[in-house]
Each structure stands twice: as C-alpha cells, then as structure tokens.
Amino acid sequence: MSVITERSDLVSQLKQAQDWGDQQANHWEQKQSELKRTIQQTEQEIERLKKRLIELNAQQIDLETQANRRESEVSNRMRQAISQGLRAGAQTLETRELLLQRQRKVRLQRVDNIVKEPKFQQKIAEFRQFQDTQSQLAELPASYRNAILQHHKLVQKELEPIFMAADQPLPKTDKPAKSIGVVASIEPDFIQPEAMAILIPVPFEMYSSPSAGIDSLQQIFAYRCVGAVTSALRKIGLSEVSVNYGDHKGYLSIQVWLDGKKLNGDIRQSISLEFQQMRDYASELQAVRLGMEVTWLPPELLDEGEEL
Amino acid sequence: MSSDLFQYLSLSEAAVQLDIHPFDIARYLSIQKGGMPVELRLSQQQISQIAEGMGLQNWWSEPMTLEEEDPKRLLVRELARRILEADWSYPTRADNLNRGLSGQEYTFVRRLINAFIKCELLLPKSTLTGLVIQKGTHAQWRDTLEAIVSGTEFPTEIASVMQ
Numbered sequence: 001m002s003v004i005t006e007r008s009d010l011v012s013q014l015k016q017a018q019d020w021g022d023q024q025a026n027h028w029e030q031k032q033s034e035l036k037r038t039i040q041q042t043e044q045e046i047e048r049l050k051k052r053l054i055e056l057n058a059q060q061i062d063l064e065t066q067a068n069r070r071e072s073e074v075s076n077r078m079r080q081a082i083s084q085g086l087r088a089g090a091q092t093l094e095t096r097e098l099l100l101q102r103q104r105k106v107r108l109q110r111v112d113n114i115v116k117e118p119k120f121q122q123k124i125a126e127f128r129q130f131q132d133t134q135s136q137l138a139e140l141p142a143s144y145r146n147a148i149l150q151h152h153k154l155v156q157k158e159l160e161p162i163f164m165a166a167d168q169p170l171p172k173t174d175k176p177a178k179s180i181g182v183v184a185s186i187e188p189d190f191i192q193p194e195a196m197a198i199l200i201p202v203p204f205e206m207y208s209s210p211s212a213g214i215d216s217l218q219q220i221f222a223y224r225c226v227g228a229v230t231s232a233l234r235k236i237g238l239s240e241v242s243v244n245y246g247d248h249k250g251y252l253s254i255q256v257w258l259d260g261k262k263l264n265g266d267i268r269q270s271i272s273l274e275f276q277q278m279r280d281y282a283s284e285l286q287a288v289r290l291g292m293e294v295t296w297l298p299p300e301l302l303d304e305g306e307e308l
Numbered sequence: 309m310s311s312d313l314f315q316y317l318s319l320s321e322a323a324v325q326l327d328i329h330p331f332d333i334a335r336y337l338s339i340q341k342g343g344m345p346v347e348l349r350l351s352q353q354q355i356s357q358i359a360e361g362m363g364l365q366n367w368w369s370e371p372m373t374l375e376e377e378d379p380k381r382l383l384v385r386e387l388a389r390r391i392l393e394a395d396w397s398y399p400t401r402a403d404n405l406n407r408g409l410s411g412q413e414y415t416f417v418r419r420l421i422n423a424f425i426k427c428e429l430l431l432p433k434s435t436l437t438g439l440v441i442q443k444g445t446h447a448q449w450r451d452t453l454e455a456i457v458s459g460t461e462f463p464t465e466i467a468s469v470m471q
Contacts (some may be wrong), residue, residue: 115313127313166314169346210330215318219330220348223319225337226331230436234339242434245331257434283347 003141071139078301082183082199086251089180089201090218096178096288099215103170103287123158130155177289182225183272187299193267197246197302198254198294200225204247220284222252228274229254235274237264248302268296316349319462326359327366327407329438336437338364362437363401368408374457380470381459383413387420388456391429396443399433419469426465430455 007015115124129151137145156163181198206222215223233241238261272294277298279291323330336358337344350358367390374389376382387405394400406417421441424430429444429452446452455461462470 039330124313131313131315162313195390207329210320210323212320212324213318215320215348219318222350223330223334224344227334227344230335231338231343234436239436240434241436242439243335243436277343281346282344
C-alpha cells in the first residue's frame with residue numbers, strides 16, 4: 001500500500017517564500033535595468049546639452065565681439081561725421097563771407113547815395129573839418145572851444161539821416177538760410193562738470209595768430225562764440241573759471257575748466273540760449289542768414305579714435 | 309566815400325589798437341549790460357570805454373630807470389620794481405604786465421611772470437575776462453622784490469629763467 005506523502009506546511013510555506021523571493025528578484029532586476037537605461041539616456045542627453053552649451057557660449061562671444069566692433073564702427077563713423085560737419089561749417093563760413101562783403105557794400109552804397117545829396121555837402125565839409133581839428137580843441141580858449149562844439153552838435157543833427165543810414169542793420173541776403181554745426185561736450189556729467197569744450201569750425205589760427213583789419217565772417221563767428229560761452233558761464237554763476245583755447249584737428253576748441261564748481265542752472269540750457277540769442281540778434285549773421293546748431297556729444301568722440 | 313565819416317573799427321582793429329587779444333574783448337563785451345553789440349564794429353569812444361572798463365594798463369610805457377648791462381637782468385629788475393611800485397588794492401590783468409613790450413622782450417617777460425608766480429611773488433586768478441594777477445603770498449614779499457630790484461639776490465625760479 002502506497003503512502004501519499006502530503007507536503008508539510010513547512011515546505012509549502014518555504015516554497016511560497018522562495019517563489020515570492022524569485023518574483024521580487026525579477027521585479028527589482030527589471031527596475032534596475034530600467035533605471036540604468038534611464039541614467040544612460042540622461043547622461044547622453046547631458047553630453048548633448050553640454051556640447052550645445054559650448055556652441056551657444058561661442059555664439060555669444062561672437063555676438064559680443066561683433067557688437068563691440070559695431071560700437072567702435074559707430075564711434076568711428078560719428079567721428080567722421082564730426083570732421084565732415086566741421087569741414088562743411090568752415091566752407092559755409094567761407095562762402096557766406098563773400099555775401100557779408102556784398103551786404104556791407106550794399107549798406108555803404110545806400111549811405112553814399114545820401115552823402116552825395118547836395119543839401120548835405122556843406123555840412124559834411126564842416127563835419128570833416130571838425131574831425132581833422134578835434135585833437136587840437138583842448139588848446140583853444142574855452143569860449144571858442146564851446147562855440148565850436150555847439151556848432152558841431154548842430155552839424156551832427158543836420159547830418160542825422162546819414163548817421164541813421166549808417167547805423168541801420170546790414171541788409172539781409174535773399175540766399176537760403178544755412179546752419180553751422182557747433183560741437184559741445186562736457187566731462188564727466190552735467191551735474192558736476194569738470195571740463196567743457198565747444199568746438200567751432202574756424203581755424204585755430206584765429207586764436208594763435210589774430211589778424212587785424214576788417215573782421216571776416218570767420219572772425220566774427222569766433223568772437224561771438226567766445227562771447228556766447230562767456231555770457232553763458234556768467235549766467236550760471238561761474239565767474240572764476242579758466243578758459244583756454246585748443247587746436248582740435250586745426251579747428252578752434254574753447255575749453256573751460258569747471259573743476260566741479262557748483263552751477264546755478266543748467267549749463268546746456270545756458271549755452272543753447274546764448275547761441276540762440278547770437279543767431280537771432282547778431283547783425284552780420286542775420287545779414288548772411290546764418291544760424292547755428294549746438295550738438296552735445298560724449299567727450300570720447302572728440303578723441304582721436306580709430307580711422308575708418 | 310562815406311566810410312571816413314564814421315570811423316568805426318572792427319573788433320580785430322580795436323584789439324590791435326589796445327594791444328590785447330580780440331577774444332578778451334569779446335569776453336568783456338559779452339558780460340556787459342546788453343551783451344555784445346548787434347554789429348561788431350566799435351567807435352573810438354567805445355574803444356576808450358573798453359580800455360577803461362577792462363582796466364588796461366601799459367606797464368612798460370615809462371622808460372627803464374635802472375642801470376644794468378645785461379638786458380635780461382635789466383628786465384627782471386625792472387619788472388620787480390614795477391611790481392613793487394604797483395597799486396595792489398585791486399587785481400590787474402595779467403597782460404598788463406607785459407603790455408608795451410614786443411618780440412624777445414615780450415616772450416622773456418611772459419616767462420618771467422610765470423616764475424614770479426611760481427615763487428609766490430604774484431598770485432594768478434582766472435576770471436571770465438581773462439587771467440588777473442594779485443599780490444603774491446610770499447612771506448618776505450617786499451624784501452625779496454627789493455633784493456631783485458637791487459640785483460643782489462634772485463629766487464631760484466627767476467634765476468633759472470634768466471639763464
């Protein structure tokens with residue numbers, strides 16, 4: 001008789017435990033290989049991204065280099081524009097000089113026409129006689145001197161139409177108006193400036209070798225610019241400043257050392273107002289229809305820079 | 309022609325007449341009441357007013373009185389004498405100190421003025437109408453100038469310009 005051997009509970013329990021262990025082992029092995037794969041994929045992705053980052057960094061450097069080059073190119077073009085603008089301004093002054101001479105002649109002709117009128121001839125002769133002998137008046141007896149002076153006053157009064165004609169502003173040309181560019185620069189800022197330069201399109205020789213004779217338009221322009229800067233400084237409370245004149249590529253640079261002095265106003269506005277006044281009231285500039293425009297630029301643009 | 313009736317001078321001509329830089333006249337006129345004239349031409353009367361208003365002086369109009377064979381030493385001693393005798397109640401324009409001189413004398417006295425400034429016998433001050441000079445802050449101002457006038461002693465800064 002065969003005996004059926006039933007598995008003991010112990011063995012069954014152990015078997016179940018063994019089976020569970022095998023299942024778990026499979027499960028975790030699967031998990032691990034999945035994780036390993038994911039890590040590998042991630043590492044590959046990181047490698048790819050690192051390469052991309054290197055590429056992007058290189059692109060950034062390239063762009064920065066290009067931007068710097070562009071900035072430098074812009075500065076060089078600005079410097080070139082300043083040079084061209086000053087040259088054009090200087091040429092305008094030269095061409096309008098002929099107009100100024102013409103307008104002076106026109107006024108003189110008008111005065112001459114009045115002077116030639118017969119009714120003035122005798123009085124003009126007396127006036128000239130007085131001019132010639134004026135220096136000897138002091139030597140004459142007081143009564144005689146006073147009589148001469150009184151008579152001279154009467155002569156002057158009768159010649160008033162001539163003097164009035166001579167005092168008329170210069171006639172205006174019918175040529176189109178032109179504007180002269182003036183460059184202004186301040187360092188380091190407008191709040192507490194250390195130095196200011198005003199660059200005008202007249203030769204530096206106007207300062208270094210002043211010439212005598214009838215003033216040319218260039219001379220008048222230079223004198224009026226120097227006056228405008230002085231007046232502007234005074235209006236913002238600067239009375240003790242050092243003003244020097246520099247040679248900027250052959251042009252005149254009016255240089256003001258402000259030494260961080262306290263300003264009672266806006267220096268830009270003050271300069272602009274003075275130049276505006278000069279444009280609106282100066283007879284010689286009005287006669288040749290010449291205006292001016294002040295442009296404020298950073299001081300580095302007035303340095304030498306790279307040539308294009 | 310009518311031009312001789314009016315006797316107007318250009319600013320450049322006025323500057324030559326007054327022996328001053330035309331820019332300095334422009335600076336002076338710009339801060340006067342009414343500003344610069346509408347037209348830059350000046351009558352003789354205006355030019356005289358400018359000269360007075362700017363305090364223009366000719367420090368070398370009077371002849372030199374000191375006896376000295378060396379022309380440079382003579383200029384140094386004469387300049388010191390003029391500084392000593394000047395009225396320093398008010399500052400004077402720097403260009404007054406060499407107005408009336410020309411050529412090498414002018415150049416030498418300009419350098420000399422800088423040397424006087426360096427040794428504090430003169431004191432410069434910038435103004436809107438140009439550089440002015442005041443009495444210097446040298447402790448022995450009078451004694452030092454008197455020594456220069458007599459030719460017995462010259463400060464180093466001045467002696468170096470004389471060489």
